[in-house]
Amino acid sequence: MKQLSIIVAFAENRVIGKDNQLLWHLPADLKMFKQATSGHTIILGRKTWESLPVKPLPNRRHIVITSQKDFSFNGIEVVHSIEDAIVLCNSNEESFIVGGEQIYKQLLPFVQTLYITEVKACFDGDAFFPEINLNEWELINSEPHFADEKHKFDFTFLTYKRKS
Numbered sequence: 001m002k003q004l005s006i007i008v009a010f011a012e013n014r015v016i017g018k019d020n021q022l023l024w025h026l027p028a029d030l031k032m033f034k035q036a037t038s039g040h041t042i043i044l045g046r047k048t049w050e051s052l053p054v055k056p057l058p059n060r061r062h063i064v065i066t067s068q069k070d071f072s073f074n075g076i077e078v079v080h081s082i083e084d085a086i087v088l089c090n091s092n093e094e095s096f097i098v099g100g101e102q103i104y105k106q107l108l109p110f111v112q113t114l115y116i117t118e119v120k121a122c123f124d125g126d127a128f129f130p131e132i133n134l135n136e137w138e139l140i141n142s143e144p145h146f147a148d149e150k151h152k153f154d155f156t157f158l159t160y161k162r163k164s
């Protein structure tokens with residue numbers, strides 16, 4: 001069985017980015033993202049791919065979704081539909097959907113686990129995480145973090161599993 005998870009950081013108003021960039025710098029969140037996804041497959045939209053500071057991210061298999069038939073880059077796999085992205089994921093191994101808005105929206109119905117970093121602030125953005133019906137999800141972990149000299153905002157790591 002495919003084990004699909006979403007990993008996302010969103011603000012109190014569900015903003016995830018603006019002008020194809022993140023709106024916050026939270027080193028502990030970047031560290032958590034690296035730990036969770038390293039050694040695994042990540043699935044991302046072409047715009048999020050463009051936004052990566054390092055392409056590809058080390059030690060991760062990348063599946064990039066685009067409608068552009070001539071799109072290619074050394075070291076990544078390119079697909080042209082959501083369905084093909086799912087087909088390429090290994091069975092019995094967790095694969096991580098890492099954004100952005102379009103990809104989260106389309107893949108949310110196929111996901112069993114949500115790793116959410118909730119940033120305790122509101123931002124003016126142009127990309128959002130879709131509404132989730134919390135009745136369908138069980139909260140299995142909640143880990144609050146507080147602002148400090150390296151983190152401008154409070155944030156909480158939340159893990160939800162889809163109820164069966």
Ligand SMILES: NC(=O)c1ccc[n+]([C@@H]2O[C@H](COP(=O)([O-])OP(=O)(O)OC[C@H]3O[C@@H](n4cnc5c(N)ncnc54)[C@H](OP(=O)(O)O)[C@@H]3O)[C@@H](O)[C@H]2O)c1
Nearest residue numbers: 008009017020021045046047048066067099100101102103
């Ligand atoms: N806070 C977070 O955790 C987080 C994580 C990731 C991204 N982000 C933010 O999210 C924003 C980007 O999100 P976005 O929604 O604009 O872009 P996106 O989802 O990253 O990529 C959209 C692109 O994916 C391709 N695509 C989408 N659905 C497709 C389908 N069904 N078939 C074929 N191709 C498809 C298209 O590429 P083509 O145009 O090439 O056809 C489309 O333009 C940025 O601001 C980024 O910083 C935030």
